[in-house]
Amino acid sequence: MTKVTRVNMIEFNSEAELEEQQEWYQQNGAKLFPDSILQMGVQTGPTSIMSVSVYPDQSTADEAMATRDKLFQDAANTMSGWSMEGPVRHWTMPTLMTIIGEQNL
Template sequence: MTVARISMAEFNSEESANIFEERYQKVAPPALPEANSLTMIRTGPTSVMSVALYPDLETANNTLEARKDMLEEFLHTVKDLWHMEGAVSLHHVNS
C-alpha cells in the first residue's frame, strides 16, 4: 500500500524559505531515493509543503533519519515544522 508523508514548514522569513526551497530541490532526491515521488509546493511567501510517496509504511519509516539529517541545517530558520502520514487512496497522473 502506497504511503504519503506530508510535511509542512513555516519559516522565519521569505529568504529562509527561498534558501530551503532551492536546497531541497537538490538534496531531497538523493537523500530519499526510496521515495516513488517527491513534490514540493510553495504555499506562501514563508511556507512550503512537501509530499513524498513511498511504496509502504516500512519504507517511509526507514527514511525518517535521512529526513531528519536533511532538515537539520534549517531548524534554526523554522517557526513550525510538522508531518503526517497516510495511505494513498488515489494517485492519478495524466499522461
C-alpha cells in the same frame, strides 16, 4: 502493497530562507530520499511550504522519516514543521499513464 504518503508543513523564518532551502532541496532531495516515488513542494504562503512525499511502503517511509528528522534538526534555526502520513487511496497521473500504463496501488 500500499503506498504511503507523508505531508510535511514547513514554516521558515523568512522568505529568503525558504528560497535558499528550496533551491538546496531541488538539488539534493533525490539523493536524500532515493527510494521515494514522488517528492513535491507547494509554496502555500510567503514563508511556508507543504511537501508531499510518496513511498512504496511503510518501511521505506519510516526510513525516510529518520532522514527528515535529521534535516529538521540540522535546520532548526531556520525552519520548523510537522508531518502527517497515511495510505494512498487514489493515484492518477494521466499524462504519465499514457506513456507507462496504469500502475496498481
